[in-house]
Amino acid sequence: MLSQxxxxxxxxxxxxxxxxxxxxxVMSALRIAQDELGWLSKDTIAFVADYLRIPAIxxxxxxxxxxxxxxxxxxxxxxxxxxxxxxxxxxSDEIVDHLEKRLGVHMGETTPDGKYTIKEGECMGCxxxxxxxxxxxxxxxxxxxxxxxDEILGELK
Amino acid sequence: MANEVCxxxxxxxxxxxxxxxxSIGGYETLKRIVTEKVKATEIINxxxxxxxxxxGGAGFPTGLKWxxxxxxxxxxxxxxxxTDEGEPGTFKDRDIIRYNxxxxxxxxxIAAYTLGARVxxxxxxxxxxxxxxxxxxxxxxxxxAGFLGENLFGTNFSxxxxxxxxxxxxxxxxETALIESIEGKKGQPRFKPPFPASFGVYGxxxxxxxxxxxxxxxxxxxxxxxxxxxxxxxxSGGTKIFAVxxxxxxPGNYEVNMGIPFPELLSLAGGIWKGRQLKAxxxxxxxxxxxxxxxxxxxxxxxxxxSKAGSSLGAGSVIIMDDSTCMVQTLKRLSYFFFEExxxxxxxxxxxxxxxxxVVKRIVDGEGRMEDLDLLTDVSSNISGRTICALGDAAATxxxxxxxxxxxxxxxxxxxxxxxxxxx
Ligand SMILES: Cc1cc2nc3c(=O)[nH]c(=O)nc-3n(C[C@H](O)[C@H](O)[C@H](O)COP(=O)(O)O)c2cc1C
Ligand code: SF4
Ligand code: FES
Numbered sequence: 177m178l179s180q181x182x183x184x185x186x187x188x189x190x191x192x193x194x195x196x197x198x199x200x201x202v203m204s205a206l207r208i209a210q211d212e213l214g215w216l217s218k219d220t221i222a223f224v225a226d227y228l229r230i231p232a233i234x235x236x237x238x239x240x241x242x243x244x245x246x247x248x249x250x251x252x253x254x255x256x257x258x259x260x261x262x263x264x265x266x267x268s269d270e271i272v273d274h275l276e277k278r279l280g281v282h283m284g285e286t287t288p289d290g291k292y293t294i295k296e297g298e299c300m301g302c303x304x305x306x307x308x309x310x311x312x313x314x315x316x317x318x319x320x321x322x323x324x325x326d327e328i329l330g331e332l333k
Numbered sequence: 334m335a336n337e338v339c340x341x342x343x344x345x346x347x348x349x350x351x352x353x354x355x356s357i358g359g360y361e362t363l364k365r366i367v368t369e370k371v372k373a374t375e376i377i378n379x380x381x382x383x384x385x386x387x388x389g390g391a392g393f394p395t396g397l398k399w400x401x402x403x404x405x406x407x408x409x410x411x412x413x414x415x416t417d418e419g420e421p422g423t424f425k426d427r428d429i430i431r432y433n434x435x436x437x438x439x440x441x442x443i444a445a446y447t448l449g450a451r452v453x454x455x456x457x458x459x460x461x462x463x464x465x466x467x468x469x470x471x472x473x474x475x476x477x478a479g480f481l482g483e484n485l486f487g488t489n490f491s492x493x494x495x496x497x498x499x500x501x502x503x504x505x506x507x508e509t510a511l512i513e514s515i516e517g518k519k520g521q522p523r524f525k526p527p528f529p530a531s532f533g534v535y536g537x538x539x540x541x542x543x544x545x546x547x548x549x550x551x552x553x554x555x556x557x558x559x560x561x562x563x564x565x566x567x568x569s570g571g572t573k574i575f576a577v578x579x580x581x582x583x584p585g586n587y588e589v590n591m592g593i594p595f596p597e598l599l600s601l602a603g604g605i606w607k608g609r610q611l612k613a614x615x616x617x618x619x620x621x622x623x624x625x626x627x628x629x630x631x632x633x634x635x636x637x638x639x640s641k642a643g644s645s646l647g648a649g650s651v652i653i654m655d656d657s658t659c660m661v662q663t664l665k666r667l668s669y670f671f672f673e674e675x676x677x678x679x680x681x682x683x684x685x686x687x688x689x690x691x692v693v694k695r696i697v698d699g700e701g702r703m704e705d706l707d708l709l710t711d712v713s714s715n716i717s718g719r720t721i722c723a724l725g726d727a728a729a730t731x732x733x734x735x736x737x738x739x740x741x742x743x744x745x746x747x748x749x750x751x752x753x754x755x756x757x
Pocket of ligand 1: 398542
């Protein structure tokens, strides 16, 4: 279900924790699985649990508790805009409006071609660079303006 | 003076590299302590003299916390660093791990030596992936250079340190939720006592400190606790990183001496943007009370200074609001945050945060009633003090302080169905 590369990454995470606490690696293992497959299906979660030799329910609880896991398919580029206070004070609304208009979908939705999903997020701990979003939980884009958003969207394949 | 402690490398090229850190004497303090076998009691004493108080928000004296760790223990003790900053307006620890990660690593290694911890974890906020990757690289560098791992400097002191990546849950900043999360569970706070010092990671004695707290340690042990205390003022030793965000010309982190008058900090951040006027400031993150311009302009930025002025230092997350800010709409966003991030274990917090959000939303939607203001105050008071962790209190603070200081704006909104400030 997961590639050799992903499994090797999970194995590396496992070395951080004592042998009798493999569950500690579940957060990163789920993240690695999501990086490869785009989202976490019940089967993927069960696979990860199996690989770590922990109960499937334990992995499912983690996948549902933390906000950055996707339990439904998302677009190829998931854009999460922080709309919390420091970002709001510096115009995150304008970024949200711009994305919605440009992509023709609302927050929480995916474009019909499956290319983009846009979402609202909570504080990302980068408030000095507000307004901002991150892409696929990885790439942080700060000091946004509508023009800069267009530039970034233009680069995404 | 600025950038004297945690941001010591910031003015140099490649501030986050091992080479740069070593060029200012980095890891020499650790080496001296470990090879000269400096006594743990002596180190803890210096940390006490320094006046360092936990930079994660609660301000608990670090030296005292360290003295709670059991000295003799048959088994592994753990050291945990809290880099999970997710309280809106807080972004200081991110700059430590990307601009001076080795000072944090050295500080944690000194703490591990002092407390007898064999293994450490740095729990890093989920959204800052690139900085997490950078920190992991710094760990590899430190290992390769012999500052982490087995038998350091040829002694019997060994310390392994790893990074653990969060994945989007503010509550994991609470130390026992964070510990649950390291164990691979949902981040739900534990009842205290027992405290982490006796029952932490995997049930073992664990010391938890904030990133900025650990990163201050090498300075304290290099120059002595008194030198650190002398940078600050009474009850607030040292420097503090203030993360300034919102309506200023130059948002960013400013490491300055404790006790700096607020107007000075504001001018470092370029003053209010667009030539507007200051309206209000949340001085320490949304779990600290909002302050109207007049009270913050006369305050000094330290524990006592801010508490005298009616709020608190918190994590030093200074959120600046100009005169175009609608306090009702701002409170709605904050109330949503606490509602969304409540872990749901305690009824007063789970139900109360939902109530608060729905009532503020109803006011913003033009359906508010005058009684709602008392209702908000009642619900807030009923959350306070009845929950497992401090998130419940944190959710009540903005509601109580916004209404206290900006009541006419709330009343106007209820009467007219629109904002007194923006007209919308
Ligand atoms: C809801 C909540 C969120 C918290 N978030 C953080 C955080 O992001 N970073 C942090 O260092 N401490 C946070 N804390 C405080 C920690 O529980 C703990 O007191 C701190 O990490 C101890 O380190 P210190 O003594 O060095 O400050 C939070 C507490 C609560 C109740
Ligand atoms: S106070 Fe709220 S966040 Fe804290 S444990 Fe209780 S329900 Fe969870
Ligand atoms: S409020 Fe947007 S990153 Fe903190």
